[in-house]
Amino acid sequence: MELQHSVSLQPYNTLGLDVKAAYFIRINQLDDLYAAREFCQDKRCPWLIIGGGSNLVLTQDFDGLVMFMAMEQVCWPAEQPAGSISEVFLVTVQAGYEWDLLVEQSIIRGASGLENLSLIPGQVGAAPIQNIGAYGVEIKDCLESVQVFDFDSAQEFELFHADCEFGYRDSIFKRHQSWIVTQVKLHLKQESKPQISYGIIADTIESLTGESANHASPQKVRDAVMHIRRSKLPDPKQIPNVGSFFKNPIISIEQKQKLAQQWPGIVAYEVGANSYKLAAGWLIEQLGWKGFREGEVGVHEHQALVLVCSGSAKGREVLDLAKRIKVDVAAKFGVTLEIEPRLFDSRGEFYL
Numbered sequence: 001m002e003l004q005h006s007v008s009l010q011p012y013n014t015l016g017l018d019v020k021a022a023y024f025i026r027i028n029q030l031d032d033l034y035a036a037r038e039f040c041q042d043k044r045c046p047w048l049i050i051g052g053g054s055n056l057v058l059t060q061d062f063d064g065l066v067m068f069m070a071m072e073q074v075c076w077p078a079e080q081p082a083g084s085i086s087e088v089f090l091v092t093v094q095a096g097y098e099w100d101l102l103v104e105q106s107i108i109r110g111a112s113g114l115e116n117l118s119l120i121p122g123q124v125g126a127a128p129i130q131n132i133g134a135y136g137v138e139i140k141d142c143l144e145s146v147q148v149f150d151f152d153s154a155q156e157f158e159l160f161h162a163d164c165e166f167g168y169r170d171s172i173f174k175r176h177q178s179w180i181v182t183q184v185k186l187h188l189k190q191e192s193k194p195q196i197s198y199g200i201i202a203d204t205i206e207s208l209t210g211e212s213a214n215h216a217s218p219q220k221v222r223d224a225v226m227h228i229r230r231s232k233l234p235d236p237k238q239i240p241n242v243g244s245f246f247k248n249p250i251i252s253i254e255q256k257q258k259l260a261q262q263w264p265g266i267v268a269y270e271v272g273a274n275s276y277k278l279a280a281g282w283l284i285e286q287l288g289w290k291g292f293r294e295g296e297v298g299v300h301e302h303q304a305l306v307l308v309c310s311g312s313a314k315g316r317e318v319l320d321l322a323k324r325i326k327v328d329v330a331a332k333f334g335v336t337l338e339i340e341p342r343l344f345d346s347r348g349e350f351y352l
């Protein structure tokens with residue numbers, strides 16, 4: 001284990017927040033987790049595991065050990081003669097592998113299932129934690145199992161899909177802070193119908209290719225998703241951000257009907273018997289926050305759900321803006337917004 005002291009985490013989080021970790025290591029293999037655990041026990045210090053840093057807000061220097069997940073092996077099924085590959089196959093990927101590289105590689109190998117999740121930043125290991133989702137697909141749709149290392153007990157175990165308690169941007173991993181994901185197994189399909197329930201995907205495929213979207217290949221879906229995302233979402237390398245800052249709230253049918261009377265244009269989608277998902281970005285936009293800028297922080301000009309900042313912003317400034325938006329939305333719509341990224345201070349996670 002190669003331990004470093006007083007390391008800036010600025011390159012390790014997509015908000016570019018310049019806080020320091022008292023101790024820092026790269027996790028290159030499982031043994032490093034055992035060594036890191038011993039170190040934290042000896043020092044009696046807190047620890048934090050990070051991947052791409054695209055879903056966290058670091059508000060203070062961290063008084064403990066930050067571990068960067070760098071285990072990145074991937075195991076594809078052995079190559080077989082064309083026509084003999086099974087219809088569904090398993091890919092096993094270590095947690096530190098880049099998510100979008102996995103999506104790209106899966107399509108190159110003729111597999112489908114991940115294309116709607118193109119261009120989501122971050123690592124494979126973080127993907128099950130909030131059950132990443134985009135354009136009608138979530139990782140749960142193709143997740144077979146997750147390999148876990150419990151930092152408290154030093155136990156290793158495998159959790160299968162049914163054990164993961166997947167929900168909307170949610171899973172069991174959010175409720176077990178000592179669990180570190182070390183490996184993920186996904187089942188992909190050789191062929192499948194494109195998932196084009198979000199109208200914008202079909203429209204974009206048709207406008208980019210001039211062909212019907214009904215039989216679009218995974219590559220064409222990926223191209224469309226990348227096209228839409230690049231036109232709408234800020235690239236964290238240019239404009240620091242963590243994607244959507246708030247989850248879309250789920251409300252009852254009664255609440256939705258009440259809101260729709262007052263706000264006929266409200267954007268809501270049915271998500272099960274008697275419940276609706278409200279587009280939080282629409283709510284925020286109605287209140288005039290889109291494009292807002294104050295000091296080092298602001299709201300993206302094309303997507304009101306995305307808070308942005310400059311390289312010298314502080315985590316607290318980003319959270320103060322989020323709080324103001326939350327209060328405003330609650331006052332105007334009576335809807336409580338929940339923050340999506342994970343929040344950390346000097347000792348560990350906290351909640352707003």
Ligand code: FAD
Nearest residue numbers: 051052053054055122123125126132133180181242243342
């Ligand atoms: P990090 O930010 O490093 O970590 C996030 C949390 O997971 C932290 O609490 C961390 O401690 C924990 N964690 C990280 N790795 C592990 C591990 N191996 N074991 C246990 N805990 C771990 N999300 C979506 O769902 N859909 C989207 O479409 C989407 N689009 C985005 C677009 C942009 C431009 C950005 C910046 C973000 C977007 N996100 C989206 C959010 C984010 O990319 C995902 O949540 C992603 O899975 C986070 O991965 P990460 O490796 O960066 O995690």
Ligand code: NAP
Nearest residue numbers: 133134135136197198199232233242243244248269279303
């Ligand atoms: P959008 O297309 O402007 O749509 C606004 C919201 O309406 C989305 O959040 C989406 O919910 C919902 N929606 C749209 N069409 C829908 C349909 N046919 N059925 C059900 N719900 C529908 O959203 P966007 O901001 O450009 O994002 C596009 C996709 O990428 C979304 O799926 C979004 O979740 C994902 N994304 C996520 C993040 C993140 O950080 N979490 C960042 C950027 C983009 P859902 O969010 O539930 O899909």
